[in-house]
Amino acid sequence: MKFRLLAALLFLASSAAALAADPPPNIIYIMSDDMGFSDIGCYGSEINTPNLDALAADGLRYTQFYNTARCCPTRASLISGLYPHQAGVGHMMNDRGYDGYRGDLNRNCVTIAEALKSAGYRAYMSGKWHVTKATQPKSEADKHNWPLQRGFDRFYGTIHGAGSFYDPNTLTRDNQYISPHADPEYGPDQWPGETYYYTDAISDHAVRFIKEHHEQTADAPFFMYVAYTAAHWPMHALEKDIQRYAGKYDAGYDAIRQARYEKLISLGLIDADATTLFPIDPAAKEREFWEWDKRNMEVYAAMIDNMDQGIGRIVQSLRETGQLDSTLLCFFQDNGGCAEQYGRRGKAAPRNSEPTMPPMADSDLQPRMEPQQTRDGYPVRTGRGVMAGPPDTYIAYGKAWATVSNTPFREYKHFTHEGGISTPLIVHWPDQVKRAGKLEQTPAHLIDLMATAVDVSGAEYPKTSHDGQPIKPMEGVSLAPTFSGKAIDREAIFWEHEGNRAVRNGDYKLVAKGAKGSWELYNIAQDRSEQTDLAEEHPEVVEKLAKQWEAYARRANVLPLNPKRGK
Numbered sequence: 001m002k003f004r005l006l007a008a009l010l011f012l013a014s015s016a017a018a019l020a021a022d023p024p025p026n027i028i029y030i031m032s033d034d035m036g037f038s039d040i041g042c043y044g045s046e047i048n049t050p051n052l053d054a055l056a057a058d059g060l061r062y063t064q065f066y067n068t069a070r071c072c073p074t075r076a077s078l079i080s081g082l083y084p085h086q087a088g089v090g091h092m093m094n095d096r097g098y099d100g101y102r103g104d105l106n107r108n109c110v111t112i113a114e115a116l117k118s119a120g121y122r123a124y125m126s127g128k129w130h131v132t133k134a135t136q137p138k139s140e141a142d143k144h145n146w147p148l149q150r151g152f153d154r155f156y157g158t159i160h161g162a163g164s165f166y167d168p169n170t171l172t173r174d175n176q177y178i179s180p181h182a183d184p185e186y187g188p189d190q191w192p193g194e195t196y197y198y199t200d201a202i203s204d205h206a207v208r209f210i211k212e213h214h215e216q217t218a219d220a221p222f223f224m225y226v227a228y229t230a231a232h233w234p235m236h237a238l239e240k241d242i243q244r245y246a247g248k249y250d251a252g253y254d255a256i257r258q259a260r261y262e263k264l265i266s267l268g269l270i271d272a273d274a275t276t277l278f279p280i281d282p283a284a285k286e287r288e289f290w291e292w293d294k295r296n297m298e299v300y301a302a303m304i305d306n307m308d309q310g311i312g313r314i315v316q317s318l319r320e321t322g323q324l325d326s327t328l329l330c331f332f333q334d335n336g337g338c339a340e341q342y343g344r345r346g347k348a349a350p351r352n353s354e355p356t357m358p359p360m361a362d363s364d365l366q367p368r369m370e371p372q373q374t375r376d377g378y379p380v381r382t383g384r385g386v387m388a389g390p391p392d393t394y395i396a397y398g399k400a401w402a403t404v405s406n407t408p409f410r411e412y413k414h415f416t417h418e419g420g421i422s423t424p425l426i427v428h429w430p431d432q433v434k435r436a437g438k439l440e441q442t443p444a445h446l447i448d449l450m451a452t453a454v455d456v457s458g459a460e461y462p463k464t465s466h467d468g469q470p471i472k473p474m475e476g477v478s479l480a481p482t483f484s485g486k487a488i489d490r491e492a493i494f495w496e497h498e499g500n501r502a503v504r505n506g507d508y509k510l511v512a513k514g515a516k517g518s519w520e521l522y523n524i525a526q527d528r529s530e531q532t533d534l535a536e537e538h539p540e541v542v543e544k545l546a547k548q549w550e551a552y553a554r555r556a557n558v559l560p561l562n563p564k565r566g567k
Contacts, residue, residue, distance in 0.1 A: 036337030036405025044264035051312035059428035069420040080109035081450025100557030113151030119459035124209040127227030156205040165236035166391035203310025233396035235388035237302035284399035333423040337405030339412035348385030416502035447476035499562040510545040
């Protein structure tokens with residue numbers, strides 16, 4: 001209760017001096033998928049991201065911003081301003097029998113889009129939704145947690161979480177499924193490449209929503225949520241983008257990671273005395289199929305490059321409509337780099353010289369996350385040696401490259417060590433953020449982005465939903481004071497996913513792997529790579545933080561810890 005009262009008081013204090021002007025700002029939140037801390041140029045990468053780099057140069061980069069370690073929980077937490085279990089999405093999109101694990105965004109929360117209605121905002125979304133079980137609705141009522149039913153005025157994207165970039169399943173415009181190859185509103189003459197590519201489509205619809213809003217309702221502010229699926233597996237990219245990275249990774253995993261580490265230090269994003277470049281797991285390094293795994297990283301880089309190009313088009317549309325200076329734009333990620341082995345096992349199937357399956361009609365909907373075939377009848381292939389990129393492949397980039405992505409942190413997506421939960425945050429708002437190019441060291445969490453949006457918009461956060469359901473109070477703290485270099489205060493930040501759990505209080509972080517894992521203690525200011533466990537040295541700190549985590553778990557619907565499906 002102490003933490004919630006403190007957070008509420010801090011929010012009210014920040015609201016009293018909110019940055020919202022008259023008129024209030026547009027707000028755009030852009031999130032990428034399955035990317036590590038060092039995967040964009042201004043956070044240490046060799047990948048070409050000039051548009052994100054430019055936003056960082058004119059705005060702020062946060063060095064200690066956190067997500068929830070997995071896609072669905074992050075999306076639920078971001079959009080609701082609550083910890084994911086409080087919003088009903090403690091795991092993935094299945095009901096595990098407890099309120100924290102229903103797999104559906106509940107009605108005891110409001111979305112940012114719903115909360116900003118009180119301040120006159122219109123709301124748009126382009127990209128990945130992934131906070132509902134209803135991916136095969138039998139009726140309109142089953143769509144109660146689709147974007148238009150949760151406060152958005154327009155939506156283009158996917159309801160499900162992953163799929164082909166050339167033929168995504170559950171592709172939706174507003175409230176209806178569509179085929180990308182039979183879409184009268186976004187056809188081949190509007191595709192930037194020679195084929196439909198989902199990342200381009202997300203970018204182009206975000207641009208469309210900005211321009212249409214300016215033409216039709218320019219007197220109202222807008223909130224837009226852009227949720228890319230780049231760079232989540234499968235490694236799909238357009239050949240024109242892949243070609244930019246031919247030979248880029250010839251030096252191998254260790255050399256690329258070392259270069260990123262040195263660049264992160266030179267940029268001031270990490271402290272050499274507080275980070276360690278520990279060895280990449282030798283078993284994760286590909287030797288027999290090195291040319292294949294090198295190609296996987298080339299495609300991964302091309303996916304990020306294409307996303308950055310699209311972000312550039314979004315920024316340009318704001319500039320052309322005279323809205324860039326008055327728009328709060330934030331870029332961040334849903335979890336750390338992904339070490340999942342999807343599509344990487346087994347022997348590679350060769351590509352047939354001719355299609356072997358009946359072609360799909362343009363109007364056919366793609367029913368599967370992993371398609372069985374391409375539109376023109378080629379089987380979709382997985383396995384070691386299948387060269388990623390084209391639509392007939394479905395491959396992840398693996399643990400070794402994920403370790404490079406997460407430089408210099410431990411672990412990956414799923415885990416609550418720093419590699420699973422650390423993300424860039426770029427904040428750009430020329431009218432109010434005057435600390436161009438600065439680094440912000442304040443620890444923050446994506447739960448703070450609801451509080452920030454409510455603060456700067458002047459919206460009134462509701463206590464009940466439109467049908468009278470009680471709404472949980474926001475868990476986050478507005479980041480608006482940090483825009484001008486002021487401090488925020490909070491007692492602690494908490495995590496849990498699949499039994500992996502953590503609490504950070506000041507410089508100390510208590511973290512464990514799995515429901516039965518022992519607590520580990522790290523001083524993040526001195527050891528952000530989490531290499532020296534201080535649990536035995538400071539048992540009193542372990543006891544204090546463990547009690548804080550247990551209190552959070554009881555109040556935030558976390559318990560029972562990691563329940564199985566149907567239990």
